[in-house]
Amino acid sequence: MAETIFQKIINKEIPADIVYESENVLAFRDINPKAPVHVLIIPKIEIPTVREIIGSEHAALLGEMYDAANQIAIDEGISDDGFRLVFNCGDNGGQEVYHIHMHLLGGRQMKWPPG
Numbered sequence: 774m775a776e777t778i779f780q781k782i783i784n785k786e787i788p789a790d791i792v793y794e795s796e797n798v799l800a801f802r803d804i805n806p807k808a809p810v811h812v813l814i815i816p817k818i819e820i821p822t823v824r825e826i827i828g829s830e831h832a833a834l835l836g837e838m839y840d841a842a843n844q845i846a847i848d849e850g851i852s853d854d855g856f857r858l859v860f861n862c863g864d865n866g867g868q869e870v871y872h873i874h875m876h877l878l879g880g881r882q883m884k885w886p887p888g
């Protein structure tokens with residue numbers, strides 16, 4: 774499968790506004806933000822969709838992604854007011870980039886249900 778745009782960001786082949794990096798996780802600002810704070814949190818290994826997540830194999834990695842989200846929310850000053858975490862999956866889920874990513878959205882009141 775062709776390299777995704779997020780793999781190019783991991784490889785530092787294209788620039789991104791990186792806000793968090795660890796051995797296994799990278800987070801950077803969304804290029805087309807849907808909220809005052811919109812950060813994408815990704816694993817450095819390629820997992821195309823959440824359908825490929827296996828609990829016994831990826832539990833620690835997902836835990837790291839949630840830890841990163843909480844830390845970034847604190848750093849961005851949106852933790853106390855609240856925020857939204859979203860994984861889109863597949864066509865109906867509205868997924869555009871096939872390398873899993875957690876959207877961290879905050880800095881405004883979110884609506885429910887989402888569109």
Ligand code: 5GP
Nearest residue numbers: 778789801802803804805861867868869870
């Ligand atoms: P999805 O629709 O797959 O859940 O979300 C993909 C997200 O990636 C979109 O919000 C889109 O704006 C963002 N995105 C796509 N290409 C790039 C890029 O090259 N750089 C950054 N920072 N974000 C991107």
